[in-house]
Amino acid sequence: APTVWAQNDAPDLRALAKKTRPAVYLLVLQDEDGKTIAAGTGFLISGEGLLVTNQHVIAEAHTIIAKAENGGLFPIRRVVASDSRNDLALLQLEGKDLPFLSLAPDFSAEVGTRVAIIGSPLGLEGTLTEGIVSARRRLPKENRDVLQISAPISKGSSGSPVLDSQGRVIGVASFLLQDGQSLNFASPSEKLRRLLNANSLTPNSPLPT
Known part of the structure; x- marks a missing residue:
């Protein structure tokens, strides 16, 4: 699928929003x-x-x-x-x-990957924000793997798709921690694919471009 990121890696957010x-x-x-x-x-x-x-x-x-x-x-x-x-x-x-939306390949969200989130902060649906994957982390207390992202997650944005440059889902926005600064976390798409497989479900093929 053609990228909706410009060649200089600056996001074409209008194209991304229109598509997704x-x-x-x-x-x-x-x-x-x-x-x-x-x-x-x-x-x-x-x-x-x-x-x-x-x-x-x-x-x-x-x-x-x-x-x-x-x-x-x-x-x-x-x-x-x-x-x-x-x-x-x-x-x-x-x-x-x-x-x-279609899912990105498993483990394609590397540190530095540009991402965008479309969500409904405070009920304002269709709000788009951008950032990068800051880290892949393991939360030992929760026994959980997460993506740390710089794109903000606020109340109402929980459940939003975290999208790559082609509009594919690389994660699901989940929670933020206020610890001096806002740390935003998402469940990686491979966990979503595992849930689908466990229930004999398959996402449809990608949207036509």
């Missing part, structure tokens, strides 16, 4: 009374409505509504699978023939 934004959703989380209790982000990896987000985003929700870039609202039918250690969840969205 239709596959990214604002998730509105509601309690049993239909009251909105939180918001997050998710993205499709299948035209048939297989949506990825963080497990912690959906943990307290009774009902989940996915809002598309064009304002369309899609109910979440069910939780297909989840991985609490790596903070990943797969949801089934009610829809067909929808735009979706």
Whole structure:
């Protein structure tokens, strides 16, 4: 697929956003009374409505509504699978023939790789930020491998796709630590692929370019 990064390695963010934004959703989380209790982000990896987000985003929700870039609202039918250690969840969205993102090859996110995140910080859907992969880290306490990224993750951005220069998913934005500076972390895409394989699921082939 052609890169949407310019030859000098400066990101063409307009092209990246135009290509990927239709596959990214604002998730509105509601309690049993239909009251909105939180918001997050998710993205499709299948035209048939297989949506990825963080497990912690959906943990307290009774009902989940996915809002598309064009304002369309899609109910979440069910939780297909989840991985609490790596903070990943797969949801089934009610829809067909929808735009979706493809996964980057496993372990392609090297230190220094330029990345972009499309998310919904504070409910502002479709917000794009950029950065690099700062490190690949092992969190021994959580027994978890993560990507440390310089692109900011804020409230509502949890579950956002972390994208490479071709708009492929190299990670899922997960959490930040405030320790003098903001440290942002994502679950690498190989953990998502492992969750898919464990449930006999395969993401669709890449979006046409």
